[in-house]
Amino acid sequence: MVRPCTSATMDQHIGKLYRSAVSSFIIFLMVDVGVTGGRANRENAAAVIHVTAQPLWLTPEPWNLLVTQTPAKEKAKEGETVVLNCHLNSPQHPSLTNLMVKWYKEDEKGQMDLLENNVTILPNNSRIFMSGDLSQGDVSLTILNVTTSDHGIYFCEVTLPDGKVVTGDGTKLRIRRALGLFGIEESIGTIIGVVAAGIGGIVVLIVVLTPQLRKCVLCMRQESHQSRA
Numbered sequence: 250m251v252r253p254c255t256s257a258t259m260d261q262h263i264g265k266l267y268r269s270a271v272s273s274f275i276i277f278l279m280v281d282v283g284v285t286g287g288r289a290n291r292e293n294a295a296a297v298i299h300v301t302a303q304p305l306w307l308t309p310e311p312w313n314l315l316v317t318q319t320p321a322k323e324k325a326k327e328g329e330t331v332v333l334n335c336h337l338n339s340p341q342h343p344s345l346t347n348l349m350v351k352w353y354k355e356d357e358k359g360q361m362d363l364l365e366n367n368v369t370i371l372p373n374n375s376r377i378f379m380s381g382d383l384s385q386g387d388v389s390l391t392i393l394n395v396t397t398s399d400h401g402i403y404f405c406e407v408t409l410p411d412g413k414v415v416t417g418d419g420t421k422l423r424i425r426r427a428l429g430l431f432g433i434e435e436s437i438g439t440i441i442g443v444v445a446a447g448i449g450g451i452v453v454l455i456v457v458l459t460p461q462l463r464k465c466v467l468c469m470r471q472e473s474h475q476s477r478a
Contacts, residue, residue, distance in 0.1 A: 314415050364377070
């Protein structure tokens with residue numbers, strides 16, 4: 250039996266459709282807001298990660314370099330080759346190739362620069378040069394065919410990239426001359442002393458023997474006169 254379509258029945262159907270449409274619209278809004286919010290959260294998270302990943306501008310750590318010269322004193326004979334050892338140690342910066350090395354000598358005439366920026370600066374001089382490996386911290390100085398003019402105190406100086414200068418304690422080089430007599434190697438002072446001692450011994454010997462020589466001469470004269478008589 251079909252019910253007659255009255256105005257009340259129509260109102261009920263319209264009300265149901267309205268409520269259904271409103272419910273669907275509310276659900277759509279909730280889903281859309283959730284998706285949009287999720288996207289926003291992900292974008293904000295990405296933005297936060299991006300900001301965190303940016304590099305930080307920090308002040309460079311200062312260099313801590315140790316310059317060690319060994320030995321404190323060195324002796325050599327004229328004509329020999331001398332190596333003055335100098336080693337660098339930097340725990341924070343293992344790469345040392347960008348350092349500038351300088352060697353200079355101090356003696357009674359003052360200071361003389363021998364090597365700057367890792368190369369020899371003396372004109373027409375190939376006897377003195379840096380023989381070590383800078384990348385390994387070895388900046389030793391080699392002197393070929395040393396002469397007495399090479400005596401003095403040698404200093405190893407290193408300039409860091411930040412402009413700081415670090416200098417070693419120095420190595421005192423003493424040159425000896427060779428005395429040909431008996432193959433003894435002596436300094437000039439010792440040679441003079443030996444000569445003076447020799448001359449003094451001869452003088453003493455002459456003074457001691459002179460009276461004896463006179464007696465011998467007198468005895469020989471007396472014997473000569475007796476034999477004639």
